[in-house]
Amino acid sequence: MRRRAPNLVVCAGGGGVGKTTVAAAMALASARAGVTTLVVTVDPARRLADALGTTIGSEVGRVDVDPAAAGRLYALMPDPKSAVRICLDHVFEGERAAHDRVASNALYLALEDAIAGVHELMSVVLISRAAETLPLERVIVDTAPSRHALDFVTYPGRLASLLEGRAMKWLGSLATHAAAPPGPRGLVAWGRRRIDRIVASTLGPRVIGDFASIFADLSIVRKRFTQVTRDAEALLLGPSSRFVLVGAPTAAARADIQHLARRVHDLGRDASAIVLNRADTGPPGWVASVRASDPRPDLAAAVEILETERAARTLAADETAAAFRKRWPGMTQVRLPMIASDDPATIVGRLADAIAPSLDDLVGA
Amino acid sequence: MQKLARVVFVIGKGGVGKTTVAASLASAEAARHGRAVLVQFGDGDAGRRALGRQHEGVELVVIESRDAIARLGGAVIGSDLVARAVLGNFAVARFLGAAPAIRELAALARIRAVSADRPGLRVFVDMPATGHGVAWLRVPAQMRELLGAGPLFEIADALCRELVAPGRASIVLCTLPERLVVLESLELWRALERDVGLPPSRIVINRFPSDMPRDALEQAHALHRVRTGDDRTELAELVETLVARRAAWDEARDVEARAAQGTPVAPIVLPQLPVDADAAAFAQLLDGVVR
Numbered sequence: 001m002r003r004r005a006p007n008l009v010v011c012a013g014g015g016g017v018g019k020t021t022v023a024a025a026m027a028l029a030s031a032r033a034g035v036t037t038l039v040v041t042v043d044p045a046r047r048l049a050d051a052l053g054t055t056i057g058s059e060v061g062r063v064d065v066d067p068a069a070a071g072r073l074y075a076l077m078p079d080p081k082s083a084v085r086i087c088l089d090h091v092f093e094g095e096r097a098a099h100d101r102v103a104s105n106a107l108y109l110a111l112e113d114a115i116a117g118v119h120e121l122m123s124v125v126l127i128s129r130a131a132e133t134l135p136l137e138r139v140i141v142d143t144a145p146s147r148h149a150l151d152f153v154t155y156p157g158r159l160a161s162l163l164e165g166r167a168m169k170w171l172g173s174l175a176t177h178a179a180a181p182p183g184p185r186g187l188v189a190w191g192r193r194r195i196d197r198i199v200a201s202t203l204g205p206r207v208i209g210d211f212a213s214i215f216a217d218l219s220i221v222r223k224r225f226t227q228v229t230r231d232a233e234a235l236l237l238g239p240s241s242r243f244v245l246v247g248a249p250t251a252a253a254r255a256d257i258q259h260l261a262r263r264v265h266d267l268g269r270d271a272s273a274i275v276l277n278r279a280d281t282g283p284p285g286w287v288a289s290v291r292a293s294d295p296r297p298d299l300a301a302a303v304e305i306l307e308t309e310r311a312a313r314t315l316a317a318d319e320t321a322a323a324f325r326k327r328w329p330g331m332t333q334v335r336l337p338m339i340a341s342d343d344p345a346t347i348v349g350r351l352a353d354a355i356a357p358s359l360d361d362l363v364g365a
Numbered sequence: 366m367q368k369l370a371r372v373v374f375v376i377g378k379g380g381v382g383k384t385t386v387a388a389s390l391a392s393a394e395a396a397r398h399g400r401a402v403l404v405q406f407g408d409g410d411a412g413r414r415a416l417g418r419q420h421e422g423v424e425l426v427v428i429e430s431r432d433a434i435a436r437l438g439g440a441v442i443g444s445d446l447v448a449r450a451v452l453g454n455f456a457v458a459r460f461l462g463a464a465p466a467i468r469e470l471a472a473l474a475r476i477r478a479v480s481a482d483r484p485g486l487r488v489f490v491d492m493p494a495t496g497h498g499v500a501w502l503r504v505p506a507q508m509r510e511l512l513g514a515g516p517l518f519e520i521a522d523a524l525c526r527e528l529v530a531p532g533r534a535s536i537v538l539c540t541l542p543e544r545l546v547v548l549e550s551l552e553l554w555r556a557l558e559r560d561v562g563l564p565p566s567r568i569v570i571n572r573f574p575s576d577m578p579r580d581a582l583e584q585a586h587a588l589h590r591v592r593t594g595d596d597r598t599e600l601a602e603l604v605e606t607l608v609a610r611r612a613a614w615d616e617a618r619d620v621e622a623r624a625a626q627g628t629p630v631a632p633i634v635l636p637q638l639p640v641d642a643d644a645a646a647f648a649q650l651l652d653g654v655v656r
Contacts, residue, residue: 289603
């Protein structure tokens with residue numbers, strides 16, 4: 001029986017903003033609040049995996065770092081290569097022969113690497129799969145640290161339509177044309193037939209043959225493929241999905257967020273919130289303490305260094321926050337401080353504390 | 366130390382600061398040799414920002430995916446007009462959207478053309494973030510093997526011989542002063558050597574932390590010990606911060622040593638700056654690389 005689709009929160013942001021840690025912190029805050037939550041990270045530093053006690057792989061693992069979240073926090077840290085295989089298995093479930101043909105298809109093998117590059121897409125399929133067996137209420141999805149990280153959201157829909165209607169017919173006829181001798185180059189071509197021949201002669205009979213073979217096998221599992229892709233699409237673009245933008249007070253992060261906000265808008269949605277990481281609002285409590293204590297020279301110098309850094313961050317964060325408030329006046333903003341700790345679990349825990357008051361705004365509860 | 370080739374691929378995971386490094390290298394090159402080319406993917410926004418004030422002599426070339434594929438189609442089919450008609454066909458467009466290898470091939474073909482059109486100039490390519498390291502640079506060899514014959518095969522073959530080859534291109538690998546990131550980078554180095562035949566020429570360790578005054582931590586501990594109540598709690602946070610900074614420093618130094626051992630050329634270290642850094646900040650430090 002199909003469970004209700006979990007509330008999916010997609011975290012997008014540019015590189016180096018601490019997105020993975022923020023996603024983990026959001027998941028921890030969510031679990032502490034009593035909601036069964038899965039965090040999916042796309043490019044995890046093994047340090048974070050170690051901190052959460054999970055391993056990189058394609059199976060969901062329980063996270064037991066915090067008794068306040070006991071039994072409610074899960075993590076999935078997919079390994080791209082095996083993720084593609086698992087998705088292949090999932091789509092071709094029950095059709096062993098077709099599965100094996102595709103798995104050994106030269107074109108598929110050549111593109112497996114590239115398909116693995118669409119990490120997020122594999123993750124979404126893995127999430128659907130996990131949601132079939134676990135009572136997941138919420139999924140926090142970390143994405144690649146790039147402004148193109150949301151491109152994958154439209155892939156399921158596009159892939160599903162590949163097997164429907166006109167595209168399928170064209171692809172079928174392409175294989176037939178591969179057998180015909182190539183047309184002369186340089187001719188202006190009108191009508192589909194010449195286009196077919198041009199594409200066929202460009203890619204060569206071997207590739208076309210492999211390609212046609214993959215699609216023939218995909219049409220055997222057409223219903224399942226369509227279901228898997230449509231489920232993925234519903235997860236990503238359905239009523240219970242949210243997009244959260246994560247940035248830091250740097251010009252690059254700001255530009256990435258502007259770009260991603262537009263992308264979310266193009267998808268027919270609007271981001272629910274902006275999280276500004278490493279965006280301290282003011283000096284930490286110990287600054288006054290130390291200055292009042294007539295500190296020894298090395299300590300005094302260290303405090304000045306830390307304060308100079310912090311002040312620069314705060315100034316940049318204030319500017320960024322103001323710019324975003326002007327551009328998107330209604331959007332929730334959450335500012336998180338820089339947490340300096342040697343232990344990633346501590347950082348995640350403290351960030352979760354800072355996120356807790358704004359959690360409902362972030363996840364659109 | 367070998368000189369950099371005419372085309373320099375700047376690679377690394379997302380978030381390590383590749384764009385700043387690529388822009389800084391291009392600036393350093395322009396400062397030393399008069400002119401340079403910086404190639405960026407996407408809309409070139411990040412490249413412009415990274416060049417900042419230091420853009421004199423640097424030509425920014427932006428490669429856009431659809432345009433690159435159309436040009437590739439034009440080269441293969443023999444006519445740009447026909448190519449655009451073909452690519453306009455909805456089904457073809459969908460297939461190409463789902464066939465990333467074509468995208469990479471088109472981009473590399475474009476890079477080769479950009480370099481060929483500017484003889485004598487060095488071209489620095491800010492490569493898209495590589496989750497899978499060698500994927501991009503391996504595409505020509507993969508496509509060559511897959512296709513076997515035909516116009517696209519010939520393009521893939523030319524790229525293998527004339528672009529992604531020692532003496533034709535160099536690789537600058539960017540990493541961070543964190544143990545796991547460097548380990549991954551060193552694995553990437555080996556993979557590039559093995560699968561592409563092109564080991565990186567240099568490794569750049571970005572965002573190197575600054576050291577704290579030597580006795581700061583001990584002095585903070587001492588202060589923490591004598592305080593009470595809220596004060597004590599606040600100071601505990603300071604101690605934790607200083608512990609973290611020292612750990613980061615120790616790790617960074619360790620990483621630098623490992624990188625130096627694991628690679629034939631000493632790594633270049635770029636410091637972490639408190640605010641946005643652009644090419645001006647680092648161009649001088651990279652002068653030795655572009656000599």
